[in-house]
Amino acid sequence: MASAAALSGVGLSWNSSVAAQVSSCSRNPSGFRTKMAVSVEKKQKFTLQKSQEIFNEAKELMPGGVSSPVRAFKSVGGQPIVFDSVKGSHVWDVDGNEYIDYVGSWGPAIIGHADDQVNAALTETLKKGTSFGAPCVLENLLAEMVISAVPSIEMVRFVNSGTEACMGVLRLARAFASRPKIIKFEGCYHGHADPFLVKAGSGVATLGLPDSPGVPKAATVDTLTSPYNDLATVENLFKTHKGEIAAVMLEPVVGNAGFIEPKPGFLNGLRQITKENDALLVFDEVMTGFRLAYGGAQEYFGVTPDLTTLGKIIGGGLPVGAYGGRREIMEMVAPAGPMYQAGTLSGNPLAMTAGIHTLKRLKEPGSYEYLDKVTQELVRGILDVGKKAGHELSGGYISGMFGFFFTEGPVYNFSDAKKSDTAKFGRFHRGMLEEGVYLAPSQFEAGFTSLAHSSEDIEQTIAAAEKVFRQI
Structure with missing residues (x-):
């Protein structure tokens, strides 16, 4: 967790209430995380003001303001997110926004962040x-x-x-x-x-x-x-x-x-x-x-x-x-x-x-069965609510890896993938951010689940997707 000193160089004050939101997670008898204990206070208004301040400064220090290109949100538009902390299946940015994370540091967080x-x-x-x-x-x-x-x-x-x-x-x-x-x-x-x-x-x-x-x-x-x-x-x-x-x-x-x-x-x-x-x-x-x-x-x-x-x-x-x-x-x-x-x-x-x-x-028994279960629920749920809202969608998953395209499909190669409506994906991505879900900022990237993702996470994500699909 970042300290006040760690953020002082960019002129930010550390909000200790954000730190209080992160706590150890409970586990079911199989050893898997079932619920993240987070603040139940009314959701704050979504803002990326501090992220924008940091990113604007970063653009003077690093090419494009980032250390790796996709982080700059070029393909989805809008303000990139500057992370502050991670735990389990959740991440927090410097503005105090909380997200359910399906990037997982691009894959390695398979047992959850900061285990x-x-x-x-x-x-x-x-x-x-x-x-x-x-x-x-x-x-x-x-x-x-x-x-x-x-x-x-x-x-x-x-x-x-x-x-x-x-x-x-x-x-x-x-x-x-x-x-x-x-x-x-x-x-x-x-x-x-x-x-x-x-x-x-x-x-x-x-x-x-x-x-x-x-x-x-x-x-x-x-x-x-x-x-x-x-x-x-x-x-x-x-x-x-x-x-x-x-x-x-x-x-x-x-x-x-x-x-x-x-x-x-x-x-x-x-x-x-x-x-x-x-x-x-x-x-x-x-x-x-x-x-x-x-x-x-x-x-x-x-x-x-x-x-x-x-x-x-x-x-x-x-x-x-x-x-x-x-x-x-x-x-x-x-x-x-x-x-x-x-x-x-x-x-x-x-x-x-x-x-x-x-x-x-x-290697613990049931690990991959659990990944398969939560990922199946996630992908099927998103595709279902998206199609019901009238969008052309296709997608799939294997174990803890998944993806979906804004095209009817099927998608067998990169040429098929490029038929996707990337502008619509950009709007969807932004809408999901505002609903507290962090997806890869590119139509052309896979997503990842972890052992830390709970059924509650999946339900909240599908509910968020249903709302955003109606809006876009």
Whole structure:
């Protein structure tokens, strides 16, 4: 929770009544949060005055006033929210507004924000130091948990972000296959490294940039693209570039073009095509890892890739990423092999601790059943009230990941997603903010639930959506 001193630099006074709204949550016999104890006072008038003051100052200090583009609300319009604190399934901004959160720090808050058990473990680890730049036993513990959970991973390398994991796995795939080219899918985002910024989904789409200036042609000449859910195009690319393609890389469930599921047989088809062409299959599970199932999308769909990237959840809210796969491939990574990749803060004790305790909680019986239950109720409820109000909507969910589009659908790829009424989504997003619900500020982003979301949260969200749908 922020202190008065923490906010004094921007000329704000800390309202202690906001802090009082956050309390520990009660749990049902299964161990899941059932209700957030919050103030029952009359809801204050929605205002973003302090957020606006901070954001206006930030625009003079940081490009666009943010440290990551989608936070600037470019695609939905209006004033970005400046967060002050988080707890469970709720967040509070600097104006004292309270929201039910379906962004979850873009995925890692799967057991809820600021979990008491994770925070307690972090406090104890903090006493020993924040970074060693040397091996620590916590790396072994988290590595064992990841290897035992994810079907494709026999060895793992920890890094500091999903982007870094994807950079490392790309270099590794090319080194192992001794080939230069990769196939990626339109709308799939694998971080902001140069080779991936081709038809790269939400962040680029939000800003209206087909690609990013500053990326030389030489960096993307070996990046081939295909529509998602299109096996025929993949097969043709292998025929056209026979013997040149090192790997096919994708989000097994797309989260960066909105939530898009693979068609039945799509992932299996990719597995077959890559085997037939001696190429590697790479799953970017930065979003889906430990979210769709404990073993990720590859466990959920029963398709095992050669290499996998992970992030978000395995850091429990701290910056972390990882890539892993078959032992024979991973042993090419330095110092075991010749493919170089390094990172001073990789495997730092704080991130390892948060990841260990988050995965422990996820492994408790009933975790994924609960995520499936609340997410199903949420998505079905929103689609139902939206259609009753006369809006064209489509959407879906798997476990704790979901999304919906303002188009009749179905949505099978990024081209389908772009048929959405983004202006209407912007109005819907703003209306939901005013009703106390925080959704991703882009039509082209997935949403996330957590073990901290209660039935009351879901009911309030659907009621808010029903009201907003009538207004827009």
